[in-house]
Amino acid sequence: MTVPLSDADTADRTDSASAHATDTGTAAALLAALRRDLPDGTLGTGPEATGPYATDRSGSRPAGLPLAVVHATHTEHVQTALRHAHVLRVPVVPRGAGTGLSGGASAGADSVVLDLSRMNRVLELSPEEQIAVVEPGVITADLDRAAGEFGLRYAPDPASAAISTVGGNIATNAGGLRCAKYGVTRDAVLGLDALLADGTSIRTGRRTVKGVTGYDLTGLLTGSEGTLGVITAATVRLRPVPEETVTVAAYFATFAEGAEAVSALTAARIEPAMAELLDGPVLGAVDDAQGTDLRSRGGALLLLQCDGRGAAAEADAAVRQLRGRADSVEVTEDPAEADRLLAARRLALPSLERLGRPLIEDIAVPRNQLAAAVREIDAAADRHGVRIFTFAHAADGNLHPILVLDPALPAVPDAAWRAAGDIFTAALRLGGTLTGEHGVGTLKRRWLGDELGPDQHALQRRLKAAFDPHGILNPGKAL
């Protein structure tokens, strides 16, 4: 599902992928120090070892290959790598499972990758306190499953939960499908153990739900894309699995009508746990790939879940709003039937991958601007001759316009970048943001200043310097 970007393309998109140019002597000194101080099996060097760590799921590939990969299994390994890299001023790229979509974990020549995926122990899980303490490499779905044994869950649910790590989710402040009701990753993180660029260890936050001692470094590290510190453990909040869940599927003539229906739910003060809205082209792609007939049923599909002890009453209220607006409405409390209804959403991306190479975008707009955003997306597609398929986490205004590109092309064509640029500009104009949940990485840095403004951008760089004065942590990303 990745889109290979040529070196030239990447160079064009990132103004300084690395502020550093590690010379041969420095590289040799670093490798010697790491070989000396890390246990056997922890250090990987050479193209075979480092090649798989040069890019993430965005496919964005900087020039060259990393110097080395440190497969840390203990905090001490991370600290050793940071200390040496800091002294020698070598860029360090922290990495979870590499499932990011913005190039945040891509690693070019002269950098060292800190692979944290093997630090994957659940250190503690307390049903009494409703918290867990985990290493960064724990797969998000594994944490959720472990919590499930006690009737609890880890609420953040990025679509990548089965393959992404908690540490990676924290680095990007990952969203998901039920954020409007249950919050994003940041809302579930109570405290962090982190190493600063020079290997200094800090423990931010706490085990309690409330706490206001000092500045909120937990929140600041969350979403900082590995540029402020390296997370070595996280204390996260768990919440009860809802007692009941009711699933609703409704077809509409157009995406705009589906978006208006979601606005009507908001106006009726219904708080769905999930509200996924798929446009007609996505339904058509699923039909082509899966042999279904979704597109014939409408031009947009809204998949809704209400949960909690009041789920049935809330779903009833939702259905009252949807009737008259929707072409058809189905409701179920049966998990198997719910799975069947949700299949269209689950199969959307795999179906699009059969049509070409998807470039997954990620804007968010005020929730009453959903229909306007899709009009802008469609206009950008027409203007630049690009195929765009859109689905949205509609309850929180987060849209994923997916550009499907010709796989024969060696790089992302300029028309696609221009369409993406138009979409980001429209998102900002509508009062939104250029990334709702995937992060800036390398791919969106050229638009960052448009959202932050020059003064805030400068302030954020000063913050970065307060954490990482030599700029060794994931340079060229996020900011």
Added chain:
Amino acid sequence: MTVPLSDADTADRTDSASAHATDTGTAAALLAALRRDLPDGTLGTGPEATGPYATDRSGSRPAGLPLAVVHATHTEHVQTALRHAHVLRVPVVPRGAGTGLSGGASAGADSVVLDLSRMNRVLELSPEEQIAVVEPGVITADLDRAAGEFGLRYAPDPASAAISTVGGNIATNAGGLRCAKYGVTRDAVLGLDALLADGTSIRTGRRTVKGVTGYDLTGLLTGSEGTLGVITAATVRLRPVPEETVTVAAYFATFAEGAEAVSALTAARIEPAMAELLDGPVLGAVDDAQGTDLRSRGGALLLLQCDGRGAAAEADAAVRQLRGRADSVEVTEDPAEADRLLAARRLALPSLERLGRPLIEDIAVPRNQLAAAVREIDAAADRHGVRIFTFAHAADGNLHPILVLDPALPAVPDAAWRAAGDIFTAALRLGGTLTGEHGVGTLKRRWLGDELGPDQHALQRRLKAAFDPHGILNPGKAL
């Protein structure tokens, strides 16, 4: 309800209430510039004008009186004051309603108070987007009331909501009674307009529920107690008023048994919107003041609210857990009857004020450590011969031990400080924090390093310098 601290006492508690010593010439230059550039009626000078702004509700009073008070009604006034103060290196103390309990808004000699209470307009309230944009001086309950006209509410509910401002709530990241279910102030703040120390204007965050562009400065400013920037507008999230609310009152023989009952609710995966636990001495104080007979009914009172469409079912589940543990359980869906049950909580502080001068503490511990925390509080009271009354936001482990002092004493006696110190130390030992929702201000700075550790403390000072290189914003507070 304030405890006057003598100058000597304050000097002892704050290692450097101000890093600045404004000389006479500088003070004159600043006053001249402010007189020249601010509109009539905006500037207050002299003891009568500045005296009321020297302290907050903590009663902590630094030496001397502020140079001036700027009663800002527009952002430009704030910017003018900051620009001049920054050039002349004069400390600036931002202030909302002055209801803080930690000395965060106390202002001593040679400082300028920025009174933001007159910037109190609701600039926008969008039921479609479920957001409001407000100036910092809006009274929290007024915002909630304005939202209520659309069936919405501002979820954070500090006990001071009727008298405190949204800006002050944001500065302290205020908590409240329903945080375990609905989050603290930070969770409701989407974006901020803020001025940096030199008057530079930035706009952080966004209008959308999700967004991960750049570092989370919204979260960082929230809870920074006026030391990083001055908030001039806030975009906050509104949420639906719950469809139903059920109130439960249960008496227990001891506070420990009440705490165990709350743990049993947690284990049963019940998420109350409110769970207030009052100890026997508090019940006795209410009885003495109000002529009630609460204390005869038990040694602790738990007041519980479940809300939402599943409120009745959840309250039923709660009552099943409470029966057998509690001496008595009452349940009501009637608002008037609920008010009657909640009167004990509402009247707790006024009743304690009749017994002496309350010094309100504010620790938080992991929610299964509530009973242990109260044992530590009682032991500290015995050890130091101090009267302490405790109530707790039990669902999130936030306790308010209230030291009631002899009003005839000129300052907080050492025994009270030693008892408070023992309580803070116990909170940290139990995995908690020395302030759950009131902030560090001046009064808790001596214990701050114990919670943060030296490396994180140093990092937080570097962050402060990145925002405010000359340290003019609320020096001697929070950090």
